[in-house]
Amino acid sequence: MSVTTEQVETRVVETLASFGPDQSQITRDATFEELDIDSLDLVELAQVVEDEYGVVLKGEDMKELKTVGDAIDLIVARAG
Amino acid sequence: MAEPPAQGCALVTGASRGIGAAIARALAGDGWPVGVNYRAGREAAEAVVAEIEAAGGRAVAVEGDVADHSTPDGLFQAVEAHFGCPVLALVNNAGITDDDLTPTLTDQAWDAVIETDLNAAFRLMRRALKPMMRARFGRIVNVSSVVGLRANPGQANYAAAKAGLIALTRTAAVEVARRGITVNAVAPGWIDTDMTAGVSTELLSQVPARRAGTPHEVAACVRFLASAEASYVTGAVLSVDGGLAA
Secondary structure (H helix, E strand, O other), X not given: OOOOHHHHHHHHHHHHHOOXXXXXXXXXXOEHHHHOXXXXXXXXXXXXXXXXXXXXXXXXXXXXXXXXXXXXXXXXXXXX | OOOOOOOOEEEEOOOOOHHHHHHHHHHHHOOOOEEEEEOOOHHHHHXXXXXXXXXXXXXXXXXXXXXXXXXXXXXXXXXXXXXXXXXXXXXXXXXXXOOEOHHHOOHHHHHHHHHHHHHHHHHHXXXXXXXXXXHOOEEEEEXXXXXXXXXXXXXXXXXXXXXXXXXXXXXXXXXXXXXXXXXXXXXXXXXOOHHHOOOOHHHHHHOOOOOOEOHHHHHHHHHHHOOHHHOOOOOOEEEEOOOOOO
């Protein structure tokens, strides 16, 4: 399945916003630590990504992610 | 028939008889559509389903040995497809015993009990939690045992599994608490079921209530823990044992 970076970015931002941070704070360079997004939130983000794009992100994948951009780039690369 | 506490269904493992069957009936009475899991007792499971339906509830019998690693996906898919909603209440009730004193307990008996009574519960919880997180609601109740809290000679494998189940319950509970998901355990004592049918009744003298409990008395506690009213109870172990562990 081919998805664009913009599509993934929109979905990731929507999902992260549902965990609490203001949507305006969720930029590519924002770190999950700054946004107060914790490991449980990332597990749920991975579930959304799997449901929507068929991309399976494992625990070790998620541990490497520091910024919103890291997550978007990984998802796009795997979905491509 | 009561309204279910969430837009989801319930899955009870090992529900063709005994405590599991009582739990399935109780949850159905609270409005939950219930998946009645069984391993070998198809007729008994279908009888539980028929009883629930006769009382105005909804239920389906679903076959699967929880000790099989592929069972969780199959069970969840079968129940979710039948009712058209996610499993938002999971009761890990399926369990076996294979008793012997520790010096002579075989690897096979150890492994079989740990696999069914502990490992399977973990795999089912793992499968259940992600949809519950998305739904911001979930109820998991693990059926442990007084033996997980208090020694009983001849049951080292069963005790280790049931104590492990309590630790698993508490850990998962704190991990997912802020998603509206509760994870609790009940710890039944001596309950009149097929599992206790061959055990000497002399042990009843140790029970402060001086009688065995009934599957219904355990089911009533599970029913509460699965209800909307129990929303602030998580990581708890509710003893249902006539005072045996007190």
